[in-house]
Amino acid sequence: MIEISELSFAFKDYQEGNYKPIFENLNLKVAKGQKLLILGVPDSGKSTLARIISALIPRHVEGEISGSIKVNSLDILKIEAWELTDKLTLVTQNPQEQLLMTSLVDEIAFPLESLGFNQKEIEKRVVSSLKRWNLEEMGEVNPQETSGGERKRLLLATTEAIDADVWIMDEPFDDLDYKYKNLLAKRIKESDKTVVVFASRYIGEYKGVFDSFGLIKDKHIVVDQKDEILKLYEQESERSFVTTDVKLQKLHSKTLRVKDLKIVHQRFSVKADNPFTLNAKDFYVESGEVVALVGPNGSGKSTFSRVLCGLDPYLDGSISIDGKVATSKELNRNVAYLFQNPDFGIFLPTVEDELSWSMRHDKQKAKKVANEVASLFHLDLKDNPTMMSYGSRKHLQAAVYYILERPFVIIDELDSGVTYAAAYEIISLLRLRGAAIVIITHDQEFAKSLATRQYVIENKEVIEKGEYGDN
Amino acid sequence: MVTTSLYIAGRGFLYKFDPRAKLFTLLALTLLLFLGSNHASLWLLNLAVFLLALYSTNFKQSLQPLKTIIFLVIIMILFVPLTYRDGTVVIKIGNFTVATKEALFNLNLLVARFLGITYMATLFIWTTKMVDIQLALRWYGLSYSGTLIVTLAFRFIPSVADSFQMIQDAHLLRSASDSTSSKRRIVDVVPTVTAALVVALKSIPYMAMSLEHRGFGRDNKRGSYRYLDPQFGLWLHFLIAVVVIGVAYFAFNIF
Numbered sequence: 001m002i003e004i005s006e007l008s009f010a011f012k013d014y015q016e017g018n019y020k021p022i023f024e025n026l027n028l029k030v031a032k033g034q035k036l037l038i039l040g041v042p043d044s045g046k047s048t049l050a051r052i053i054s055a056l057i058p059r060h061v062e063g064e065i066s067g068s069i070k071v072n073s074l075d076i077l078k079i080e081a082w083e084l085t086d087k088l089t090l091v092t093q094n095p096q097e098q099l100l101m102t103s104l105v106d107e108i109a110f111p112l113e114s115l116g117f118n119q120k121e122i123e124k125r126v127v128s129s130l131k132r133w134n135l136e137e138m139g140e141v142n143p144q145e146t147s148g149g150e151r152k153r154l155l156l157a158t159t160e161a162i163d164a165d166v167w168i169m170d171e172p173f174d175d176l177d178y179k180y181k182n183l184l185a186k187r188i189k190e191s192d193k194t195v196v197v198f199a200s201r202y203i204g205e206y207k208g209v210f211d212s213f214g215l216i217k218d219k220h221i222v223v224d225q226k227d228e229i230l231k232l233y234e235q236e237s238e239r240s241f242v243t244t245d246v247k248l249q250k251l252h253s254k255t256l257r258v259k260d261l262k263i264v265h266q267r268f269s270v271k272a273d274n275p276f277t278l279n280a281k282d283f284y285v286e287s288g289e290v291v292a293l294v295g296p297n298g299s300g301k302s303t304f305s306r307v308l309c310g311l312d313p314y315l316d317g318s319i320s321i322d323g324k325v326a327t328s329k330e331l332n333r334n335v336a337y338l339f340q341n342p343d344f345g346i347f348l349p350t351v352e353d354e355l356s357w358s359m360r361h362d363k364q365k366a367k368k369v370a371n372e373v374a375s376l377f378h379l380d381l382k383d384n385p386t387m388m389s390y391g392s393r394k395h396l397q398a399a400v401y402y403i404l405e406r407p408f409v410i411i412d413e414l415d416s417g418v419t420y421a422a423a424y425e426i427i428s429l430l431r432l433r434g435a436a437i438v439i440i441t442h443d444q445e446f447a448k449s450l451a452t453r454q455y456v457i458e459n460k461e462v463i464e465k466g467e468y469g470d471n
Numbered sequence: 472m473v474t475t476s477l478y479i480a481g482r483g484f485l486y487k488f489d490p491r492a493k494l495f496t497l498l499a500l501t502l503l504l505f506l507g508s509n510h511a512s513l514w515l516l517n518l519a520v521f522l523l524a525l526y527s528t529n530f531k532q533s534l535q536p537l538k539t540i541i542f543l544v545i546i547m548i549l550f551v552p553l554t555y556r557d558g559t560v561v562i563k564i565g566n567f568t569v570a571t572k573e574a575l576f577n578l579n580l581l582v583a584r585f586l587g588i589t590y591m592a593t594l595f596i597w598t599t600k601m602v603d604i605q606l607a608l609r610w611y612g613l614s615y616s617g618t619l620i621v622t623l624a625f626r627f628i629p630s631v632a633d634s635f636q637m638i639q640d641a642h643l644l645r646s647a648s649d650s651t652s653s654k655r656r657i658v659d660v661v662p663t664v665t666a667a668l669v670v671a672l673k674s675i676p677y678m679a680m681s682l683e684h685r686g687f688g689r690d691n692k693r694g695s696y697r698y699l700d701p702q703f704g705l706w707l708h709f710l711i712a713v714v715v716i717g718v719a720y721f722a723f724n725i726f
Contacts, residue, residue, distance in 0.1 A: 056680045085686035097677035100685065102478065102601040102626055109696035114686025122696045142478070144633055311640045332644055343673075344634070345641040347666030358645060386669055400645060 001166065001194045002030040002053065007067035009045075009052060019064050022048055024219040026067070032165075035188055035195045036223075037206060039233045040216035042418050043389035046198035047093055049216070050170045053196075054090040055081040071166060086115050089159045093171040094341070095151035104130065104146075105139040108158045115162075129157040133180070148175040148340060148413070149297025149442070156184060167195045173205060174416045177296040177442045181205040201237070201420055202230055204445060237419040254322055254407045256308070256335065256436065258283040258462075261317035265303050278304060280317070280462035283455060285436045287407060290427065292447035293440045295457030301440045304462060305410045308438075309335035321407075336406035336435075340413040342390070342397040351388075352381040354396060358404055373399050376429060391418050398426045402433070410438045420446065477596050477625055481527040485598040489701035490607035492708035497595050499716040504587045507723035510576075513583035516719060520590045527598055536593040537586070544582055551578045601625060602697050615693060623678070630674070635667040642666075 007026040010019035022045040030036050040046045051057040055076050058065050069076040071088055092098050101107045105126055112122045130136045133153040143151055152175040159167055167188075173181050185205045188195050197210070213229040214221045217236060222229070261280040278300040285291045295301050306312040308319065310331030318325045321334055339345055348354045355373055356366035374381050377399040378392075385396055394414065401409060409430050414423045427437060427450060441447050447454060456465045485493070500516070507513060524533040552562075555574035562569040570578075596604075601622045608618040642663045682688075701708050 051680070054684060056684060059683075060676045060680050080688060081680070081683035082686045082688040085684065085689065090684060097674070098681045098684075100623070100626070100678070100681055102622075106602050106696070111685040113694040113696055114689055115694070116689075116691040117694045119694065119696055119698070122694060126696070144630060306640075309644060311643070335644075337641075337644055339637065339641060341637075343666070343670055344637040345645070347638060347642070347662040347669075386673075404645065 001032040001034070001072060002028070002196070003068075003070045004028040004053075005068045007052070007069060008065070009048065009058070010064045011048075012062040021219060022063075026220050028214070028221050028223070030194055030196060032194055033192055034212055035210045036197070036212045036214060037202075037210040038196060038198050038214040038216060038221065039202060039229060040198065040200060041233075041236050042200050042391040042422070044216040044236075045219070046200070046216060047170050050090060050092070050168050050196075050198055052076070053168055054088060055079055055084055056090075082114070085111055085164075086162065087164050088166040088168060089162050089164045091152075091155045091159055091167070091169040091172050093174060095148070095155050095175070098155055099143045099151065102142050102144075103140050104135055104143060104154055104157075107143060107154055108161050111158065111162050125161040125163070129161040132160060133157040133183075147298040147302065149177055149180065152176055153180060153297065156187075160187070165193060167191075167193050169195065169197045171199055171416070172197060173199065173203060175297070175413065175442065177294075178444065180297060181442070185209045200418065202233065203443065237421050253287045253434075254334075254436070255284055255286045256408050257320050257323075258308070259318050259320070261307070261319065261462075262315045263300070263303060263307055263312075264315050265300070265312075276300065276303070278457070278460055278462065280304065282464070283462050285408060285438055287434050287436050288431070289453070290431070290437045290439060290451045292451035292454040293410075293438055293457070293462075294442065294444070294447060294454060299457040300460070301457060302412060304457070305337055305412060305438070305440065308408075308410060309337040311337070334406060335408040335410065336401040336404065338397055338401065338409065338411045338414065340416060342393040343386075345397045345400065346385045346393065349384060350381065351379050351383045351385060351396060354385060354400060355379075355381070355403060358400070369403060373403055377402070377426075391422055394418055394422070395426060398430055402430055405433055405435075407435055408438070409435045410440065412440045414439065414441070420449075424450070477629055478600050479528050479532060479597040481598065483523070483527045483598075485523065485527055485594065487702060488598075488711070489699060489705055489708040490599045490603040491610050491699065491705065492701075492712040493595060493599060494604075494607050494611070495709065496712040496715055497591055499712075500591055500719055501588055503716070503719050503723055504584050504591075508580060509723050510579055510583065512719075512722045513580070513587065515722065517583055517587045517590065520587065520594060524590060524594050524597075527594065536589050540585065540589050544585065547581055547585070548578065551581060596625070603699065606695075606697060606699050610699070619687070627671075627674075627678070631667065631671040634670040634674075635663070638663050638666045638670070 005027055007023050008021065009023045010021040013020045038046065048057060051061075052065070053069060053071065053076065057063065059081065065077065071084065074083070074087070099107060101110055108126045108129055109122050112125055117125075127136070130139055133156055135150065135153055135157060138146065138150070143154060146154070152172070156172065172184060176184060181203075182205060188197070189209045199206075212223060213226045214223040215229050215232050215236065217232065222232065224232075258280045259282060261283075263278040265276040265278070293301055293304070303312065307314050308331065310326075310328035313328070319331060320326055321330065326334070346354055348357060351374060352370050355370035356363075359366035359369060370381060377395045379396055379399060383392070385393060388396070411427070414426060423446070427439070430437060439447065439451060453467050454465045455462050457463075504513065504516070521533060524536070552570040552574040555571055555577060556568065558571035558573035560568050561572050561575060604625075605618040605622045608621060609615065
């Protein structure tokens, strides 16, 4: 079904002007109906390989490629991507990259129209796939107005509507809540498709889903028994970062408290009869503690976070810091928000510029602090952030807020696309100065291992669900 | 989060008006705005379009097009009078003629036309789904690729605007503790715009990849999920369009 022989690929490195090898003589065979999980630390080439198999690289990304890749006997290096539409479907890690249309229905219908299906058939497939992924009531909503998890479900619904024989999925479980993680696991397990899932960590939901396991290591893929692969993966992920000995210092003591908060949020593409609402009766977080905020896709975790840091208004209630009601400007100054996409938070030509930016009025101090923080977060001051790996950009994003010393930090889906080890390290570093951390995650294991308390968003309410236990 | 959505769900006739007839009306009224020089009719048309926007959406939303172009309108008000030096002097400071009767006449005309076109085009986009615009353009003979390019451009703009908003928010959170002057704030706009451009440029190859992966480029006949199905028949919608254009035409009295 998929046969890769002696694949070598090198990216054009625009900084150095040469080619940087990603794979060297890589071999892989995936039989019809096989369910293969390929693990790899961030930046090991998972997304690149997924796109090469889908005939999108090197067509759209400059690089040197050699070897052979066959999908259903089709030579991938000689065909165009559109020839694969009915044979292979790719789900990318960042769903935003694949969205084309202005409603969920049209997004799913687009590839079916390309394949020449008649209206009746398209409608049948659109309706059934929307229903399967519980999106039927959002059919006319603009995908830009949906949450990350809803977008991921849209891509999965599109995959099922196309019904190709091969599914290539890059971190498909990221962004999905517990319910949909399990649904995806069930769909993969029960389908007769050939499925290749790329992931940067092993999560509980994978249990019993895959029949074969691989690991991207040293520009190759190693395929072996599950236990062997997991052991190798542990070694790789530990190797991918340098651990930092963190001693927690509680330098200041502050409390952020929310009382009787009511948030109303409007979607423009559908009628305003039933706007999105969220209530938080009592929410608080104190210096030095880590609190988890969990909830289903689209429940309003990001909306709540934006209100907490003063970016969006609220309708009723109050947000206070140390008992004093805070204005939006005060919230801006006290509550940091690390967006899921690090690119939104970094915008200067070099790491040094980024780290010095908040101290740009005192150049001497800026240089000294930038040097110290770069070393702490394993960053190279001369690097260009846009050319850095995803994991390094996440580190840089965190380093920026470390310098700013915000007493409260909200981290949105930090565990997405990075190893657990790297995520733990970033949180530990941010706690060094006693910051209170709110982590937004769908990964219960990750939340349990870090947080002391958890809040859950259920039925449009933010509710405290008690303590996880001593950490 | 501020989402710059093009289509705004609302109420009223415009949402039921067939996009082909609506597009025809938009083009004809735009032409009339350029040809017409009757000030009262121009402002009357502007008022009608504003009231339609107000009815279709809400007060806050209906002011949005005005907010978008207000800076340009101010520039027009400040500089257009200076380009007409001859005629009856209306405003004078010392020996300097600030505005003549002819200048104010032309300024009024320009502002009314600019506002009218902005409001009509915005209202068309607010009340018509992008797929329906695509189908209307195809009905008028534009190729599928051509219509897709037009609609993708319209989709791309709000997506970039969304990214810009996120970057601006991130920037705001990073610089919140600064006691920045207005000058400093203006200087700091540059990295925000640069970051938005980088995000926009990065998204172009992804969009191309997605289009090809979703089958754009295949040589088989393309299917269509949506069809335009006007209530009571297309001819009635075009009849309404002709009546609206006719009324406007006589109101402008351009013979």
